Amino acid sequence: MITLYHVPQSRSMRVLWLLNELDVEFRLVEKPFDGSLRTEEFLIRSPAGRVPALEIDGERMFESGAMVEYLCERFPERGIGQLPGAMDRMAWLVWVHFAETVSQHVAALTLQHVVLGADGSDPTKRIEVAQLLNCYAAIEARLSTPVENRDYLLTGGYSAADICVGQAVYMARHFAPLDGFPEVAAWFERITERQSYRDALPREGSSRMYDRDFYPPPAG
Known part of the structure; x- marks a missing residue:
């Protein structure tokens, strides 16, 4: 079990x-x-x-x-993993774990906005938002690579790498919108049409980490 x-x-x-x-x-x-x-x-x-x-x-x-x-x-x-020896194994590992690069910046912003409830023009918040935008840029570059079937992070198609990075982007969008990253936005829409994603969303009445859809960055 x-x-x-x-x-x-x-x-x-x-x-x-x-x-x-x-x-x-x-x-x-x-x-x-x-x-x-x-x-x-x-x-x-x-x-x-x-x-x-x-x-x-x-x-x-x-x-x-x-x-x-x-x-x-x-x-x-x-078929959504890449076992040792598979052609896409290296890229799969990179992108599965890149999700944590995104998530560390989300965690810092969640701590400040949600846990501490801090407001104002904290420069740390602006830095973390900027880091999220850098992460979006890395995903945008990957998805913009001119190869066949780059609808997903791997050449071979949809995989657990899309799940991991997609979930990190799901959290990141509470602090940094996807404006200016058209390939990331299209990819995110594509993977979140899957029933597996919808079934992972918070259920009606369940506890949530975020009480709003977006926490704007501080002014200044």
Whole structure:
């Protein structure tokens, strides 16, 4: 049995999206975005008190990138991973883990806007937004590469790399819009049309990290 511990709109959403795409049986345990992740019971599953946490046949994992690699290797028949030796393996690994480059800037902005509720012209916020725009530019450059079938991050088509980076962009759009990045915007619209993505969105009445769709950058 697979059990995913999940906070809606957090990094655990990428693992939920992946599990939906893999079409495997799993149990979802939703946690609120509060101090309950620091309880002794949850720290057994995730020592840093963060989501996602994943239990598979009695074993535990607590890093989303590792979960993505493991799940794609465990269920290769879905074809959205790239096993060792595959042509796209190197690019797949790069983009799966690039999601964390995006997410670290999102995390800093989430801390300031949501957790601390800080307002004003904090220069750190402007720097983090600028870093997100740099990340968008990197994705835009990848998607603009003049090769056949660049509708997705890999030449071979849709994969877990799109899930990971797409989920990071989902969070990032709360702080930095996709204006000026037409290829990223078109790609994001393309991958979020999938039912697996829609089923990973917060359910009606569930806890959320973000109480608004967009947090504008500070003036100045």
